[in-house]
């Protein structure tokens with residue numbers, strides 16, 4: 001393995017620097033729950049992870065995994081779209097992870113969508129504490145994936161640079177169009 005990481009691993013590297021024991025984190029796309037487990041370990045026993053997915057199948061798989069890992073008590077699994085994030089999550093969030101697209105091994109027509117992803121991203125940015133981060137792993141291969149990436153990049157490129165630092169990370173020489181990573185760090189609380 002080299003020093004240049006895949007997008008999801010790079011997202012995890014960034015989040016692991018930011019999240020501290022006792023923090024609050026959000027998994028905006030639970031899927032099979034691997035990122036939820038990652039976040040639950042980082043926030044520790046006194047921390048909390050709020051975790052959203054629209055598919056009961058995904059939440060059931062995640063619940064099983066969290067139980068097996070002894071982490072279930074730190075996580076609130078929510079059967080709602082991430083666009084409802086603001087109704088559940090308090091302020092001062094340390095990190096929000098999005099892993100877009102469809103559930104691996106599940107129904108490929110149930111994908112994240114540009115309009116709801118953007119609503120969720122806006123809500124997530126408001127909930128972040130200064131120093132907190134949002135990471136978004138973006139897939140272009142499925143139907144609507146390219147449009148989703150374009151709308152996210154358009155929105156993020158207009159964020160005020162005094163309030164946010166935005167990075168877009170992508171491989172340039174790989175044939176299978178691997179996912180890219182958007183990472184946003186909040187610098188100051190906007191008033």
Ligand SMILES: C[S@@+](CC[C@H](N)C(=O)[O-])C[C@H]1O[C@@H](n2cnc3c(N)ncnc32)[C@H](O)[C@@H]1O
Nearest residue numbers: 029030031032033034035053081082099103112
């Ligand atoms: C690529 S998977 C996530 C993978 C996951 N992070 C893991 O570690 O296994 C994307 C997930 O987003 C979910 N999803 C789609 N639209 C959503 C929405 N509006 N809100 C929350 N989750 C959504 C899908 O059901 C799917 O499970």
